[in-house]
Amino acid sequence: MEVKENHLLKEYNTFKIEVKAKYFVEVNDIDELKNILLDKKYSSQKKMILGGGSNILFTQDFDGLIIKINLLGINIFSQDEHNVTIKAGAGENWHDFVLYCIYNNFSGLENLSLIPGTVGASPIQNIGAYGVEIKDVFVQLEALDISTGNIRIFDYGECDFSYRGSIFKYELKNKYIIVSVTYKLKKNPVFNVSYGAIRDTLDSMGITELSAKYISDAVISIRSSKLPDPKILxxxxxxxxxxxxxxxxxxxxxxxxxxxxxxxxxxxxxxxxxxxxxxxxxxxxxxxxxxxxxxxxxxxxxxxxxxxxxxxxxxxxxxxxxxxxxxxxxxxxxxxxx
Ligand SMILES: Cc1cc2nc3c(=O)[nH]c(=O)nc-3n(C[C@H](O)[C@H](O)[C@H](O)COP(=O)(O)OP(=O)(O)OC[C@H]3O[C@@H](n4cnc5c(N)ncnc54)[C@H](O)[C@@H]3O)c2cc1C
Missing domain, CATH: 3.90.78.10 (UDP-N-acetylenolpyruvoylglucosamine reductase, C-terminal domain)
Incomplete structure (x- = not known):
C-alpha cells in the first residue's frame, strides 16, 4: 500500500477534471483500510472515499487523503431453489457484477446494467434506472466506522433509502466506508419491462421470450445510444x-x-x-x-x-x-x- 503525494486525479473521475490530491492511496483489503485510518501521519487529514469517481465533480485540489476502495470478492451467502443471497466487495465494478449475476441466472439487477462505478457506491444514492432501484434487491451492507474502525452492519431499514439517496448521502456522509453489499436475487425471475423503451427495444431485437440477458442487452443498447460514454466525453x-x-x-x-x-x-x-x-x-x-x-x-x-x-x-x-x-x-x- 503506497500513499502517493500530489496525485493527479484526472483518471479517477469520469468528468476528467484535472485536479490533485495531497495524499492518495488505494486499499485492497480491510486491514489496509484500517491501517491507513490508524496511521498517525494522516489522522488529522481530511478524508474522502473514492469508488469509480462517476458521481463526483471536483472543483478544486483535494487538500487531504483520498482512499480509493478496491476491496474485491463475490460470495454466495445462501441460496434455495427460488433465491440467492450474494455478497460483493465494495470495489467490484458494478456492471461486471451485474453481468456475473446474469451469467449465473440470478435476476434482479439486469435493468441496472452499464451504470458506471462500484458496488460500494451503489447504496449511497440507491442507484436506479429503468424502473428498478438497488433498494428493491438490497439485504444489508457492511461499513467501517471511520471514527472507531469498527465494522457495523446496516440492514434495509437503517439505510433510509430514497430516490437517489440514502442515509450515507446525507446524515452519515463521510462517516462510514462501505466495504461490502449483500443483495437478494431471484432464480425464478419476475422481469420489469414497464419502461416503454425496454419493451420497444426488445421488440426491435425480435425478442419474444424474456431473459435477464436480453433485458440487459436492451438496456445496454438504450444507454449506449442515449448517454455520452465518459471514456470519450x-x-x-x-x-x-x-x-x-x-x-x-x-x-x-x-x-x-x-x-x-x-x-x-x-x-x-x-x-x-x-x-x-x-x-x-x-x-x-x-x-x-x-x-x-x-x-x-x-x-x-x-x-x-x-x-x-x-x-x-x-x-x-x-x-x-x-x-x-x-x-x-x-x-x-x-x-x-x-
Ligand atoms: C454515464 C453515466 C451514467 C450514469 N447513470 C446512472 C444511472 O442510471 N443511475 C444512477 O443512479 N446513477 C448513474 N450514474 C451515477 C454513478 O454511476 C452512480 O452514482 C455510481 O453508483 C457511482 O459509483 P462510483 O463508485 O463511481 O462512486 P464515486 O463517484 O466514486 O463516489 C460517489 C459518492 O459515494 C462515496 N463513496 C463511494 N464509494 C464509497 C464507499 N465504498 N463507502 C462510502 N462512500 C463511498 C463517495 O465519497 C462519493 O460521495 C451515472 C454516471 C455516469 C457517468
Whole structure:
C-alpha cells in the first residue's frame, strides 16, 4: 500500500477534471483500510472515499487523503431453489457484477446494467434506472466506522433509502466506508419491462421470450445510444435529480405550459423530468468554451476537455436559478460536488 503525494486525479473521475490530491492511496483489503485510518501521519487529514469517481465533480485540489476502495470478492451467502443471497466487495465494478449475476441466472439487477462505478457506491444514492432501484434487491451492507474502525452492519431499514439517496448521502456522509453489499436475487425471475423503451427495444431485437440477458442487452443498447460514454466525453451522468411538485403547483404549470411532461409518484406529488425543464429553457446543447450541456441529453453536463469543475458548478447553478425563476422549482444536484 503506497500513499502517493500530489496525485493527479484526472483518471479517477469520469468528468476528467484535472485536479490533485495531497495524499492518495488505494486499499485492497480491510486491514489496509484500517491501517491507513490508524496511521498517525494522516489522522488529522481530511478524508474522502473514492469508488469509480462517476458521481463526483471536483472543483478544486483535494487538500487531504483520498482512499480509493478496491476491496474485491463475490460470495454466495445462501441460496434455495427460488433465491440467492450474494455478497460483493465494495470495489467490484458494478456492471461486471451485474453481468456475473446474469451469467449465473440470478435476476434482479439486469435493468441496472452499464451504470458506471462500484458496488460500494451503489447504496449511497440507491442507484436506479429503468424502473428498478438497488433498494428493491438490497439485504444489508457492511461499513467501517471511520471514527472507531469498527465494522457495523446496516440492514434495509437503517439505510433510509430514497430516490437517489440514502442515509450515507446525507446524515452519515463521510462517516462510514462501505466495504461490502449483500443483495437478494431471484432464480425464478419476475422481469420489469414497464419502461416503454425496454419493451420497444426488445421488440426491435425480435425478442419474444424474456431473459435477464436480453433485458440487459436492451438496456445496454438504450444507454449506449442515449448517454455520452465518459471514456470519450467527461461527464457524471444525470447532473440533477428529477423534481417533484404538489398537485396545485402542477396544475398552474400545466395551464402555462400545456406540453409539460409529468409522471405520477407514490405520493400525491407529481414528478417532472428535469431534462424537460432544462430543455424548455434552451440550455440543451449550449456550449461555453470547453464545457456545456450535452447536445442530446439536457440532464448531462459535459467536459469537452480541460474544463475546470468550478465552471461546471457555476453552469449548474445558473441552470438551477433559471429553472426557479421560470417554474418556481428547486432543482437538486445529484452529483457530489467536492
Ligand atoms: C454515464 C453515466 C451514467 C450514469 N447513470 C446512472 C444511472 O442510471 N443511475 C444512477 O443512479 N446513477 C448513474 N450514474 C451515477 C454513478 O454511476 C452512480 O452514482 C455510481 O453508483 C457511482 O459509483 P462510483 O463508485 O463511481 O462512486 P464515486 O463517484 O466514486 O463516489 C460517489 C459518492 O459515494 C462515496 N463513496 C463511494 N464509494 C464509497 C464507499 N465504498 N463507502 C462510502 N462512500 C463511498 C463517495 O465519497 C462519493 O460521495 C451515472 C454516471 C455516469 C457517468
Amino acid at each position: 467527461g461527464n457524471a451522468g444525470s447532473f440533477f435529480k428529477n423534481p417533484e411538485v404538489s398537485q396545485e403547483h402542477f396544475i398552474r404549470l400545466k395551464a402555462q405550459y400545456p406540453n409539460i411532461v409529468s409522471y405520477k409518484t407514490n405520493t400525491s406529488n407529481i414528478k417532472i423530468p428535469a431534462g424537460w425543464l432544462i430543455e424548455a429553457l434552451g440550455w440543451k446543447g449550449k456550449t461555453f468554451d470547453n464545457y456545456g450541456v450535452h447536445q442530446y441529453q439536457a440532464l448531462v453536463i459535459v467536459n469537452y476537455g480541460g474544463s475546470n469543475g468550478s465552471d461546471i458548478k457555476n453552469l449548474a447553478n445558473d441552470i438551477i436559478k433559471s429553472i426557479f425563476d421560470k417554474f418556481e422549482i428547486n432543482l437538486e444536484i445529484e452529483v457530489n460536488i467536492i
